[in-house]
Amino acid sequence: MDTDAPPWTTTHSEILVEDRWIRLRADRLRTAAGAEIAPWYVLDYPDWCAVVALTEDGRLVLVRQWRHGAQSWSLELPGGVMDAEDADPIAAARRELLEETGYGGGEWRYLYAGHANPAIQTNRLHIVLATGLRPVAPPAPEPGETIQVELLEVAEMLKGLPQGLIGQSMHVGGILVGLAAAGRISLGECA
Known part of the structure; x- marks a missing residue:
């Protein structure tokens, strides 16, 4: 397993909610084997x-x-x-x-x-x-x-x-x- 390279590729990303506290996005991912994972929700918070x-x-x-x-x-x-x-x-x-x-x-x-x-x-x-x-x-x-x-x-x-x-x-x-x-x-x- 190559731990230096991500096993998924983001093919699309859409911001669903964004305000002063949070940013929620939905990503569309493709695995190395070609399978699609969608939506994958990601919360962007400050540290x-x-x-x-x-x-x-x-x-x-x-x-x-x-x-x-x-x-x-x-x-x-x-x-x-x-x-x-x-x-x-x-x-x-x-x-x-x-x-x-x-x-x-x-x-x-x-x-x-x-x-x-x-x-x-x-x-x-x-x-x-x-x-x-x-x-x-x-x-x-x-x-x-x-x-x-x-x-x-x-x-x-x-x-x-x-x-x-x-x-x-x-x-x-x-x-x-x-x-x-x-x-x-x-x-x-x-x-």
């Missing part, structure tokens, strides 16, 4: 960032917010869409953390980026680690956002993971990698 935020006393700074698609409240890492004005993922993560929680200061480190859903989405989720944080301003979420800041001990969060404590599945991996990078847990051979 996102999320921050594994640890306070000066080592607690995780999390946010609980309403997620309309899931019709539930979700406990998550602070973060959001990276704006064009953001210099890099760390700048975006600093901005999002301050807006959503009012926390800042500390030391910041970029960890990694992974695709949110590589089958149908173009964007990546950038994970940033921030340690030694403290409240520096009142939270100032965007209009319409309802966000509750929650501080959890690492042990409490880890104990709750198997029960679905963290509502955003992509954030679970980010939390584990971030805690390992901060020296708070070991991922064994992965570390």
Whole structure:
């Protein structure tokens, strides 16, 4: 198998929806064997960032917010869409953390980026680690956002993971990698 060349060719692409948040397109694809796959829907999103935020006393700074698609409240890492004005993922993560929680200061480190859903989405989720944080301003979420800041001990969060404590599945991996990078847990051979 040649992993350098894509096995499908796009023969047609049509934009179905485009606004400030999303661009949905329908692609017509042809496989190397000549089979047609159509439509293949692709969501073009901007990249996102999320921050594994640890306070000066080592607690995780999390946010609980309403997620309309899931019709539930979700406990998550602070973060959001990276704006064009953001210099890099760390700048975006600093901005999002301050807006959503009012926390800042500390030391910041970029960890990694992974695709949110590589089958149908173009964007990546950038994970940033921030340690030694403290409240520096009142939270100032965007209009319409309802966000509750929650501080959890690492042990409490880890104990709750198997029960679905963290509502955003992509954030679970980010939390584990971030805690390992901060020296708070070991991922064994992965570390």
